[in-house]
Amino acid sequence: MKISRYYMPTFREAPAEAELISHQLMLRAGMIKKVAAGIYNWLPLGLRSLRKVENIVREEMNRAGAHEVFLPVVQPAELWKESGRWDAYGKELLRIKDRHEHAGCLGPTHEEVIVDLVRGQLRSWRQLPVNLYQIQEKFRDEIRPRFGVMRSREFGMKDAYSFDADEAGAAKSYSQMYVAYARIFARCGLEFRPVEAATGQIGGKFSHEFMVLAEAGEDTLAVCPKCGYAANLEKAEAKVTQQPETDAEPPLQKINTPGQKTVEEVCAFLKVAPQKLVKTLIFESDQGPVAAMVRGDRELNPSKLQSLIGAAWLEMATPERISEVTQGPLGFSGPVGLKIPVYLDQEVALLKNFVTGANEKDFHYLNTNLARDFKAAQIADLRVAVPGDLCHRCGAEFKFQKGIEVGQVFKLGLKYSQPMNAAFLDQGGKEQFFVMGCYGIGTSRTVAAAIEQHHDPNGIIWPITVAPFQVYLAPINYKEERTKQAADRLESELEALGLEVLLDDRDDSPGVKFKDADLTGIPLRIVVGEKTLAKESVEFKLRSAPDKTLVPVGEAAAKAKTLVEEQLNQIARQAEAAEQSALKEIS
RNA sequence: CGGGAUGUAGCGCAGUCUGGUAGCGCGCUUGGUUCGGGACCAAGAGGCCGUGGGUUCAAAUCCCACCAUCCCGACCA
Numbered sequence: 001m002k003i004s005r006y007y008m009p010t011f012r013e014a015p016a017e018a019e020l021i022s023h024q025l026m027l028r029a030g031m032i033k034k035v036a037a038g039i040y041n042w043l044p045l046g047l048r049s050l051r052k053v054e055n056i057v058r059e060e061m062n063r064a065g066a067h068e069v070f071l072p073v074v075q076p077a078e079l080w081k082e083s084g085r086w087d088a089y090g091k092e093l094l095r096i097k098d099r100h101e102h103a104g105c106l107g108p109t110h111e112e113v114i115v116d117l118v119r120g121q122l123r124s125w126r127q128l129p130v131n132l133y134q135i136q137e138k139f140r141d142e143i144r145p146r147f148g149v150m151r152s153r154e155f156g157m158k159d160a161y162s163f164d165a166d167e168a169g170a171a172k173s174y175s176q177m178y179v180a181y182a183r184i185f186a187r188c189g190l191e192f193r194p195v196e197a198a199t200g201q202i203g204g205k206f207s208h209e210f211m212v213l214a215e216a217g218e219d220t221l222a223v224c225p226k227c228g229y230a231a232n233l234e235k236a237e238a239k240v241t242q243q244p245e246t247d248a249e250p251p252l253q254k255i256n257t258p259g260q261k262t263v264e265e266v267c268a269f270l271k272v273a274p275q276k277l278v279k280t281l282i283f284e285s286d287q288g289p290v291a292a293m294v295r296g297d298r299e300l301n302p303s304k305l306q307s308l309i310g311a312a313w314l315e316m317a318t319p320e321r322i323s324e325v326t327q328g329p330l331g332f333s334g335p336v337g338l339k340i341p342v343y344l345d346q347e348v349a350l351l352k353n354f355v356t357g358a359n360e361k362d363f364h365y366l367n368t369n370l371a372r373d374f375k376a377a378q379i380a381d382l383r384v385a386v387p388g389d390l391c392h393r394c395g396a397e398f399k400f401q402k403g404i405e406v407g408q409v410f411k412l413g414l415k416y417s418q419p420m421n422a423a424f425l426d427q428g429g430k431e432q433f434f435v436m437g438c439y440g441i442g443t444s445r446t447v448a449a450a451i452e453q454h455h456d457p458n459g460i461i462w463p464i465t466v467a468p469f470q471v472y473l474a475p476i477n478y479k480e481e482r483t484k485q486a487a488d489r490l491e492s493e494l495e496a497l498g499l500e501v502l503l504d505d506r507d508d509s510p511g512v513k514f515k516d517a518d519l520t521g522i523p524l525r526i527v528v529g530e531k532t533l534a535k536e537s538v539e540f541k542l543r544s545a546p547d548k549t550l551v552p553v554g555e556a557a558a559k560a561k562t563l564v565e566e567q568l569n570q571i572a573r574q575a576e577a578a579e580q581s582a583l584k585e586i587s
Numbered sequence: 588c589g590g591g592a593u594g595u596a597g598c599g600c601a602g603u604c605u606g607g608u609a610g611c612g613c614g615c616u617u618g619g620u621u622c623g624g625g626a627c628c629a630a631g632a633g634g635c636c637g638u639g640g641g642u643u644c645a646a647a648u649c650c651c652a653c654c655a656u657c658c659c660g661a662c663c664a
Contacts, residue, residue, distance in 0.1 A: 012613065012625065013599050017657055037656070092663075109664065143588080143662050151663090159664085197664090207664080218663090408664050440664055477622050511624040518624090529623065539623090 001469070002505045008045050010516050020216050022451035023148030025460050029520045031447075031468075038145025038153030045520065046447070048468035050156060053446050054135050056187045056465065057158045064180040066131040066160050071113045073137060077103035079112035082420050088312065094141045106139035111416045111438060114161045119422035122434070125165045128424065129173055133160030135443060149444045150404070151218070156444035162437040163417075165426060170411060170435040174206070175586045177409050177439045181210050182582035184441065185406065186575040188450055189463020193401075194585065195221050196231040197408060198303040206411040210441075211403030212449040221403045222385050226396035228585075234303045236398070237381050238389035245352040252336070252373055253366040254358055261331025263296040266364060270355060273297075277355040278348050278368070280333040282322045282340075285311040289325045290377075291338055293356075294345040298383040305343060308380050328359035336365060341377035344370070349379045404449045405442070412436040451521075460521025461543050464567035469502040471560055472522040474513040476529030478505045486553060487528045490538065493557035499564060518543065524563055526556065 007030075014024035017034070026032045031046025042050060058068065074096070080086035085093075094106045107113065114132060122130060135158045145153050162173035178194065185192040190212050197209040209232055211221055222236035223229075231237070260269045267274050274296035281292050281300055287309055294300045306314040319330040325340055326333045334357035335342045348354070349370060356368040370376060381392075389398050417423065417434040426432045447466065454461045464470065471494055475487040487503060494501045502522060504513045510529075517525045527539040537550040540559065551559050 009597085011598060015598065016593090016600095019658080034656095090662080111664095140663080144660090146657085157664095209664090405664090410664065438664070442664095474623095480622085507622095509622060509624085509626050511622095511626075514624045516625085527623075531623075 001501065002503050004505050006045075006502070007043060008520075009043075010519055018148065020147045020150060020448075020452070021455060022150065022216070022448040025451055025455060025519070025521075026148055026448065029460060032149060034148075038142060038151075040149055040152060040154075042444075045468045049447050049450075049462070049466050050444060052466045052468075053188055053443050053450075054156070054158070057135065057184055057441055057443060060180045060184045060187070061133050061158070061160060063183075064131070064176050066133045066162075069114075069117070069132050069134050071107070071110050071117070071134050071136060073107055073139065074104055075107045075110075075113055077105065079116055079420075080105060083112050083115075083416055084419055085112070092140045092142060094139055107136075108138055108140040109438075109440075110134070110136070110159055111161065111412070111436075112420070115416050115420045115422045115434075115436075118163060118434075119417075119420065122163060122422075123424050125424055125426045125432075128434075129162060129164045129169050131160055131162040131173060131177075133158060133439075147216070148448060150216075150448045152444070155442060158441040158443055160439040162439070163434040164437070165424070165432065165435070167413075167435055170413070170437055174409060174411055174437050177437065178208060178586045179579055179582045181407050181409060181439070181441070182578040183575045185210055185212070185446075186578035187571060188446060188466050189571055189574075190406070190446075190450060190453060192406070193221065193223065193230055193403065194582070195223075195403070196229075196235050198232060198234040198307065208409050209403075209405050210407035210409075212406050212446075212453060213401055214404050214449065214452040215402050216452050217402035217404040219403050219405055221401045222389070222398040223401055224391035224394060224396050225399055227391060227394035229391050229393050233385060233400075234301065236385040236389075237392040238383075238385045238398070239392040239395055240346055240350070241390060242347065242350050244350045247352045249352060249369050249372060250367045252368060254363055255366055256362060257332075257364045258362045260362075260364075266355065267296065270364070270366070272355055276351065276353075278351070280335055280338075280342075280357055282317040282325055282333055283314050284317045284321060285309065285314040287311050289317060289321070289340045291326075291333070291335065291340055291342045292345070292382055293335060293342060293348050293376075294383045295347055295351075296355075298345065298347065299386075300345070300382055301384040304380070304382050308343060308378065308382070309341075326359045328357065329361050332357040332359060332361060332363065334358055334365060334368065335374035335376075336368065338374065342374060343382060344376040344379045345382040346379055347383065349376070404445065404452065406446045406449050407439075407441040409439045410437060412438050455521070458515075459519035462521040462523055463571060464523050464564060465571050467500075467521065467523050469500045469520075469522045470524060470564050471499055471501045472517040472520070472525045473501055473503045474510070474517055474525060474527050475504065476510050476527065476531075479507060480530060482533055483528055483530060486533055486538070490526065490528065490553070490556055494560055497557055497561045499557075499560060523567060524560060526560065 009030045011028045014028050018024040030043050033041045138157045139154050142153050164170040192212050194208045194210050197207040220233040260266045277296035278293050283290050292305050322330050353367040356365050358365050414433045423431045423433050451460050475483045478484050491501050491503045523543050525541045532538050537552050538556050539548050540551050541548045
């Protein structure tokens with residue numbers, strides 16, 4: 001491919017809108033261009049990388065026994081009403097109407113459509129399991145799109161859905177996907193980590209997220225360096241290290257605390273440590289209002305509370321609602337006398353004689369005690385893990401790392417098959433709902449994540465497997481006849497060997513070409529010039545290393561092929577290793 | 588949606604306070620000289636100054652409204 005015939009506008013400076021390095025580099029290298037907030041054009045260079053990610057995904061999905069389908073972007077409201085998500089899904093679901101005033105939406109995900117596809121067609125246990133996937137554009141009307149294709153409204157995603165006859169089958173499908181994902185991300189040249197994840201509004205019981213480790217990540221992971229436990233902060237469980245207190249229980253004492261609402265204020269006013277003050281937070285959920293208690297120096301983790309009570313949705317109650325539910329204003333809530341279920345963080349259960357709100361303006365209680373003064377509906381780990389916490393499995397101290405979520409695997413169970421009435425006949429002739437799983441990979445985001453992980457001040461450093469081209473062929477002066485001939489000839493030799501070559505045939509100074517070679521991150525650069533040709537040679541340089549070596553012209557193509565294959569083989573070995581450790585993790 | 592900021596040539600920016608011919612760098616075009624880390628000389632092209640309204644003899648500049656974009660927060664298979 002000759003650059004002069006290619007559409008690849010590169011820039012010296014990145015548009016001011018780009019914050020993230022991957023975003024800046026993608027814009028500068030001419031991979032993408034913004035159309036509107038969270039909506040991007042993919043240019044030829046960017047599309048080549050995106051397609052490489054997609055093809056890796058496709059190969060591995062096929063290898064794992066899944067079958068590719070292609071589902072519509074526009075989906076009818078009826079299906080979403082059937083699953084109950086027409087109302088449950090928030091404003092991210094872009095609802096539209098057609099000319100007949102018929103309601104529909106742009107698909108943010110495809111559970112409804114896929115269930116509709118198979119129900120009635122899959123009727124027998126003999127046909128199971130089935131795993132169908134697609135690589136599609138999704139649309140989610142994000143409140144705040146940002147970071148280029150890392151968090152855009154329209155984005156590329158592979159989504160797969162498995163249908164099994166029972167839990168055991170579903171567990172097997174899940175494991176297969178888990179292993180396939182490990183291979184996929186390893187093949188993309190990524191350093192990643194599967195972590196236990198909260199299941200969020202998609203529901204289900206069990207989930208892993210595949211995280212690419214990068215500072216720019218929006219998620220925080222708690223990783224145990226000793227036993228390998230890793231979890232999203234939303235889910236991470238810390239070991240309780242404190243001993244239960246055994247103090248005597250003096251009587252409950254109501255005390256005037258005028259205007260003291262926050263933990264800080266109350267602690268200062270009463271001269272108690274925040275560890276001895278317990279916050280009572282009121283939530284609204286589909287299960288009705290609930291209260292949750294954590295120590296004053298801790299932060300409640302809503303997703304833990306949500307999964308504990310099995311709520312479909314959960315949010316902080318409004319001040320008005322708090323007054324209704326507790327009979328007291330915001331800032332003075334406490335467990336004593338509360339009529340709603342009270343969920344207790346496990347740390348709180350160890351305390352004696354703590355301070356709580358009195359559900360009355362300007363009053364708190366001293367010497368509040370569990371059992372004597374109130375009952376807990378349940379005691380569990382409800383707080384957000386913090387640096388310094390210890391792994392609940394092995395007791396080593398957690399390390400916190402930032403990660404980009406590039407994939408997630410879910411066990412859905414009957415969440416969609418049941419309401420949408422998708423069933424088959426089991427061996428006993430009995431009707432059963434499909435046990436489902438769903439498995440997503442953000443393909444466009446994966447491209448950005450690869451750049452986040454592989455760049456230097458000069459530009460991108462692509463892993464060979466997702467590089468848009470493998471060789472950047474740079475003639476020093478393409479107008480010089482001997483150079484031109486050598487470059488053209490080498491280009492066709494390389495292409496004949498199946499290599500992907502970008503020939504920089506522009507009438508620009510060498511500096512421009514080197515800068516663009518670095519910026520676009522193509523793994524192997526070959527320079528052809530009068531100086532090298534005087535030695536019957538061309539110069540090889542890997543983007544990932546500083547060394548330059550002269551290679552005889554006649555051996556150049558074969559040598560390039562060898563280098564590319566070495567890199568491919570190395571990644572193949574990494575994929576093998578990733579598969580092996582994934583198999584261990586999931587068994 | 589709350590808080591903050593910005594909209595001037597393809598990109599990066601100045602000009603706005605203090606109203607009076609719309610500028611700079613990069614990029615682009617033409618010619619020439621160059622050719623190992625974003626070359627040099629010369630001549631050019633390119634702008635509803637985000638949109639609409641108002642004030643004024645006169646508005647990129649002052650006032651009002653709207654729109655868009657970015658950042659922080661809430662949100663998020």
